[in-house]
Ligand SMILES: [Ca+2]
């Protein structure tokens with residue numbers, strides 16, 4: 882029990898620490914370099930990406946994910962935080 886609580890709190894700390902540096906669009910994911918993540922780019926980068934998840938992340942519903950939406954998605958644990 883104690884071990885589980887420790888692991889969870891450790892994961893939470895890592896998430897907060899990493900998102901502070903996750904404001905930039907990752908060129909490894911943004912393969913067409915337009916400064917936004919499209920659905921195909923995200924399906925390449927995240928195995929768990931699907932249409933429903935994409936819509937949930939695309940807060941302004943413009944069909945692309947910007948850096949701000951990406952950070953919000955990671956903060957909401959919709960997506961794992963990658964260390965770019
Ligand atoms: Ca792009």
Ligand SMILES: [Ca+2]
Nearest residue numbers: 939943945946
């Ligand atoms: Ca958007």
